[in-house]
Amino acid sequence: MIEKSINIEDVLSLPLDPKEQKKAVEEKVPCVAEGRLKVYDPNTNNVKKFLELLQSRLNRSVVGSMTACVHCGMCSEVCHYVLARPHDPTMVPAYKGDQIRRIFKKHFDWTGRIIPWWVHAGSPKNDEDMNRLKNIVFGTCTGCRRCTLNCPMGVDTAILVRLTRGLLTELGIVPEGVFVVSKDQWETGNQMGVTEDEYLETLEWMSEEVGEEIGDPTFKIHVDKEDCDFMYTINPREVKYDPRSIGHAAKIFYAAGESWTMPRWGWDMTNFGLFSGDDKLGAFVAKNLYEAAKKLRAKRIVISECGHGYRSTRWEGYNWAKYSQDISSESVLVTLIRYISQGRIKVDPSKNSLPVTFHDSCNIARSGDLTEEPRWILKRVCTDFREMFPNRADNFCCTGGGGALSMVEYKPLRMEVAKIKAQQLIDTGAKQVCTICHNCVDGLGDLIRHYKLDMQVVQVLDLVANALVVPEKKEEK
Amino acid sequence: MSEFLKILENEVQLVALAFMSAVYVLRLLWMFRFKAPQDFSYGVGSSKVGVAYSMMNVAMPWAMESVRRNWSFYFQFVIFHLGVVAAISATFIIPYWPQLFDVKVVVWIFQITLAAAFFVGILRLIRRISKPALRLISTPDDYFSLILMTSFFASGVFAVPNKHTAGEWPLIIFFAMTTFFLIYVPFSKISHYLYYPFTRYFLGKLMGHRGVFPRKRGGEKPAGLDNEKALTK
Ligand code: SF4
Ligand code: SF4
Numbered sequence: 001m002i003e004k005s006i007n008i009e010d011v012l013s014l015p016l017d018p019k020e021q022k023k024a025v026e027e028k029v030p031c032v033a034e035g036r037l038k039v040y041d042p043n044t045n046n047v048k049k050f051l052e053l054l055q056s057r058l059n060r061s062v063v064g065s066m067t068a069c070v071h072c073g074m075c076s077e078v079c080h081y082v083l084a085r086p087h088d089p090t091m092v093p094a095y096k097g098d099q100i101r102r103i104f105k106k107h108f109d110w111t112g113r114i115i116p117w118w119v120h121a122g123s124p125k126n127d128e129d130m131n132r133l134k135n136i137v138f139g140t141c142t143g144c145r146r147c148t149l150n151c152p153m154g155v156d157t158a159i160l161v162r163l164t165r166g167l168l169t170e171l172g173i174v175p176e177g178v179f180v181v182s183k184d185q186w187e188t189g190n191q192m193g194v195t196e197d198e199y200l201e202t203l204e205w206m207s208e209e210v211g212e213e214i215g216d217p218t219f220k221i222h223v224d225k226e227d228c229d230f231m232y233t234i235n236p237r238e239v240k241y242d243p244r245s246i247g248h249a250a251k252i253f254y255a256a257g258e259s260w261t262m263p264r265w266g267w268d269m270t271n272f273g274l275f276s277g278d279d280k281l282g283a284f285v286a287k288n289l290y291e292a293a294k295k296l297r298a299k300r301i302v303i304s305e306c307g308h309g310y311r312s313t314r315w316e317g318y319n320w321a322k323y324s325q326d327i328s329s330e331s332v333l334v335t336l337i338r339y340i341s342q343g344r345i346k347v348d349p350s351k352n353s354l355p356v357t358f359h360d361s362c363n364i365a366r367s368g369d370l371t372e373e374p375r376w377i378l379k380r381v382c383t384d385f386r387e388m389f390p391n392r393a394d395n396f397c398c399t400g401g402g403g404a405l406s407m408v409e410y411k412p413l414r415m416e417v418a419k420i421k422a423q424q425l426i427d428t429g430a431k432q433v434c435t436i437c438h439n440c441v442d443g444l445g446d447l448i449r450h451y452k453l454d455m456q457v458v459q460v461l462d463l464v465a466n467a468l469v470v471p472e473k474k475e476e477k
Numbered sequence: 478m479s480e481f482l483k484i485l486e487n488e489v490q491l492v493a494l495a496f497m498s499a500v501y502v503l504r505l506l507w508m509f510r511f512k513a514p515q516d517f518s519y520g521v522g523s524s525k526v527g528v529a530y531s532m533m534n535v536a537m538p539w540a541m542e543s544v545r546r547n548w549s550f551y552f553q554f555v556i557f558h559l560g561v562v563a564a565i566s567a568t569f570i571i572p573y574w575p576q577l578f579d580v581k582v583v584v585w586i587f588q589i590t591l592a593a594a595f596f597v598g599i600l601r602l603i604r605r606i607s608k609p610a611l612r613l614i615s616t617p618d619d620y621f622s623l624i625l626m627t628s629f630f631a632s633g634v635f636a637v638p639n640k641h642t643a644g645e646w647p648l649i650i651f652f653a654m655t656t657f658f659l660i661y662v663p664f665s666k667i668s669h670y671l672y673y674p675f676t677r678y679f680l681g682k683l684m685g686h687r688g689v690f691p692r693k694r695g696g697e698k699p700a701g702l703d704n705e706k707a708l709t710k
Contacts, residue, residue: 060511061683064675070666071619073604073611074543074550082610089610098614111618111664119666120616149692150543152554153669154531154676315687318517325519330700337701369521369688373699393692394542 006412008088012135014409016040016127017176024183031186036280037179040172046127051107053167054100058108065160066104068153069094075147075157080396081140084417091140093147097157099136100164127173134173137164139410142402143275144362149393166277174276177406181272182281189288190268192236202239203262206247213247214254214470221250224296225261230335231298232262233269233289233313235306235438242438248465249304249332255471256344260302266292269303270438271312274363275403279320286317293327301329305459307361307401307437311368331364333373333436336464340380346469352382356458357430359388359444360395361437374436374460381467386428396421398435400443411446418447425453434458478641485652486572493659500663501671508675520686521700527685530692531677540692553597560594561626563587564633568655571639571648578639591633598627622667629654 021039024032031037075093076082082091105112105121112121124130145158184193203221211219238245266288273282293301339345364370371392378385399418444457538544538551605611636651684690
C-alpha cells in the first residue's frame, strides 16, 4: 500500500474559490440575502471580524483547551494523518490546535500579549493567512476526536478545530463544498437540497416496494401522522442515493407492528453545522426536527443510521438551539434491540453468512454512546462477525468525517491518509464492513475503491432487513 | 547559616510565593469570567462519574492508546513529576523542618528521585529537539521551562543534604532558582496544572453525560435491552 505522499504545501496553499458564493449573491438566495449564511467580502477587515467573533465564542471549556496544551506531542501518536504521514510534522494535532491557540494567546493571554515570540503567539495578518488557516482546519482534520481522548491534559483539539471552522464560516472563508451544502441545508432544511416533492415521492415509492414485498398493498409510510410512538428521521442521502434503507426500516417497523411516522418538514437528522462549525445552522436544523416531533406529539424521536446525524440530533443540537430536551431521542439501533429482545421481530442469521466486521463511527463512539449496541445486533443477525482492531472509541476514522466528503479539493490527502483505515479493514479478513453511518458508507466506499479492497460496505438496517423473517400480514397500530 | 541565605530561604520565598498565589487567583478569576457550557440534552450516563473518571485519567495509563503505544513516556512522566514534588517539598523542608534532612535515608530518597527526574528532563529535552514534530510545536517557553526544571532538579540534588558548613552555594542556587520559579511559573506553561482540572472536568462532564466515559471495553449492556433509563432520560 505504498503511495506517493503529496506535498502538503500544495494543500495549504489552495486558494479560496468564491464562485458559488458569488452566484448565490447574484441569485439572491434568501439565506445569503438575509445574512444567515455569510459570503466572503474582500473589502472588509476580515482579521478584525475574526478576532471579534473569537472573543464572542470563547467559553470556559474552550479556554481550557486553549491554555492547557503542554506540547508533549502525545497526540501525534494517534492521529491517522500523522500515522499515514509520519514525515510531515504539520499533521500533528497540537500543531493544528496551535493555529487558533496562537491567535488566542496573542489577543487574550498575558504572556502572549507581552512577549508573543516566547510562546509563538501571533495573529493572521491578512486574508491570505486566513485562507491558509482554512486549509488546515478543513483540509487536515476530520474532527474525529481521537487526539482528544488521548491527550493527557484533556485538550479537545477537535473542538478548537470546529471553533476555527465556525469563525471562518462567518467570513465566507470556506471550501466551496462547505458553502454549497450549508446553503442547501439553510434553504431546503436538508443537506442535499431534496425538495418536498422528491421526499414525498420517495416515501410513496418505498411504501409500494415494501407493500409488495410483504404482500400488503395497503402498507403506507405515514407522513405527519399524530400521536405515534415515534417520529422517524433520516439522512437525505437515503432519499437521494439509498432509498432502500428507508424501505428496510419500514419493513422492520411493519414486522414489529410499530406505530410510527415521518414528518413532512424537519426529517433531516444530519446537520452540516457540526462540520462547518456554524452553531446557527446547527440550531436551525435541529430545532426543525425537535419542533416537528412536538407538533406531531410523537413519544420519541428515532434517528436512522448516521454518525454525525446522531451526534447532532441526540446531543449537540439541543445545545446549539438552547432547547431543553422534552422528547426522548434514540438511535434506530436501540429500537432494533428492543424489537429483537422482546421478540417483536424474528431474525435468521444464516441469511447473512459473509464474514462481516464493524466500523465504529467517530461521532458515535467518541462523541456519542453507542458501541455495544451495533455489536449486540450484528451477533444476532450474522453468522460470522469479526471484530476490527482497534475498535470502539479507539477506532480510526473512515477518513470521510468532518464534512470531508464535501471538500473535493482535499481528496488526494484524504485518500493518502486512508491507508490506515484500509489496513485495518484488510486485517479483519472480512468481506463486508458494517457501519451505522451514511457518511462512513461513502468514506469507506471511497477508500475501498482507491485501495482496491475486496470488500463491500453495509449498514445494520441492511443486515437486519435481510435477516428478517417477515411475518404474516400484521396489524399496524 | 549566613544572614543572606536565611532571608533567601524565608522572607524572599514567602514574598515570591505570595506573588505566585496572587497571580493564580487573578488567573482563576479570569478563567471564571468565561461562561461554562451548558447541556440541554437528556444524559445516558453520569456527568459526575465522567468527571471522576476523567480526573483519574492520570492514574490510568492503560486508558489511553497514546500511552499504550509508548509506556516509557508514562514512566518518564511519573518520575518527572515525582521530582517536581520532591523539589517543591524540599523548598519547605529545608527552612521549616530541617531535622528531616538529618535522616540520611530521607536525603538519599530525595537525591535519587531528583537525579532520576534530572535524567528524564534530559531525555525529554533530547526528544523535543530531535523529533521534527515536537520541534515544530515547541516554543521558547517550552524549551526554557524544561531546561529550568531540569536544572532545578540538579540543584536540588546538591541542596537537600542541607549542609551549610560545606559551603552555602548549593542552597543559594537552589533557593534563587525557587524564587525565580515562583515568579515565572504563572506566566509559563509550567502552570498547566492550574488548567488541568478545567480541561479534564469539562471533558469528563461531557463524556460522562453521554456515556462515553467510563470507556467501554466490550460486554457492557446495550441500551434498549430492558435498560429503559437509556430510553427515556
Ligand atoms: S497531547 Fe494534549 S497536551 Fe500534549 S501536545 Fe497534544 S494537545 Fe497538547
Ligand atoms: S481530531 Fe482526529 S483528525 Fe483531527 S487532529 Fe485529532 S486525531 Fe487528527
